[in-house]
Amino acid sequence: MPIDLYMNIRSTPCRSVLMAIRQLNLEVNIIETDPRKQETSTPEFLKLNPQHTIPTLVDDGFPLGESRAIIQYLVSKYAPNSGLYPTHDLKKRAHVDRLLYYDMSIAYAIRDAIFIKVFRGEEPHENAVKNFKNNFNVLNDFIGNNKYVAGNELTIADISYLGTISSLAINDYKDLDEFPNVKNWFFRLQKELPYFNEVNGKVPELLKQLSAPKK
Numbered sequence: 001m002p003i004d005l006y007m008n009i010r011s012t013p014c015r016s017v018l019m020a021i022r023q024l025n026l027e028v029n030i031i032e033t034d035p036r037k038q039e040t041s042t043p044e045f046l047k048l049n050p051q052h053t054i055p056t057l058v059d060d061g062f063p064l065g066e067s068r069a070i071i072q073y074l075v076s077k078y079a080p081n082s083g084l085y086p087t088h089d090l091k092k093r094a095h096v097d098r099l100l101y102y103d104m105s106i107a108y109a110i111r112d113a114i115f116i117k118v119f120r121g122e123e124p125h126e127n128a129v130k131n132f133k134n135n136f137n138v139l140n141d142f143i144g145n146n147k148y149v150a151g152n153e154l155t156i157a158d159i160s161y162l163g164t165i166s167s168l169a170i171n172d173y174k175d176l177d178e179f180p181n182v183k184n185w186f187f188r189l190q191k192e193l194p195y196f197n198e199v200n201g202k203v204p205e206l207l208k209q210l211s212a213p214k215k
């Protein structure tokens with residue numbers, strides 16, 4: 001039975017989950033869901049996910065929200081020995097978990113420093129700009145000379161960060177210029193992962209449609 005995924009391709013965390021599904025070659029039934037049309041606020045949807053957010057997964061009757069939890073669940077269930085979410089080495093697994101939590105900070109930093117301007121036409125608060133730089137400097141250091149975010153193997157942390165950072169397409173990735181390790185990692189993985197373009201290729205165009213008119 002395929003898994004159901006309530007999602008919208010404009011949504012950053014939805015794209016991370018879809019990339020994880022492609023990485024695992026899972027059959028998926030995509031249910032297009034648009035929060036702007038209140039489709040995440042219907043009684044039926046709220047029964048699946050009281051947080052009223054996409055992505056929401058339903059696997060064999062089990063509903064789950066939160067992109068990072070969904071990705072952890074899918075890999076743990078369908079590819080536990082893949083190395084994408086280490087099972088044998090507790091320390092490696094904990095490092096992946098830590099990076100997944102940190103990805104939330106990155107997502108909020110992008111929202112507060114970049115999206116606020118692009119989508120609402122408001123100047124970001126100076127603290128939001130500082131926070132963005134701080135968060136990306138830390139990520140830049142985490143990556144260092146590694147091939148992947150958590151070391152020299154692809155993990156679900158890469159997939160989660162790729163989705164999050166793909167939103168910077170809205171500014172043609174100029175915001176990454178100060179963070180060379182992040183930038184190199186991001187563009188290398190785009191080429192390496194065959195599903196990246198299928199999932200994220202239309203992002204610049206879709207996000208530009210949502211942008212606030214230039215003042």
Ligand SMILES: N[C@@H](CCC(=O)N[C@@H](CS)C(=O)NCC(=O)O)C(=O)O
Nearest residue numbers: 011012013035052053054055066067
């Ligand atoms: N931390 C959540 C964020 C989910 C989220 O905020 N999704 C947005 C779309 S990008 C949404 O569904 N918003 C509708 C709402 O909050 O009512 C995740 O990673 O899944």
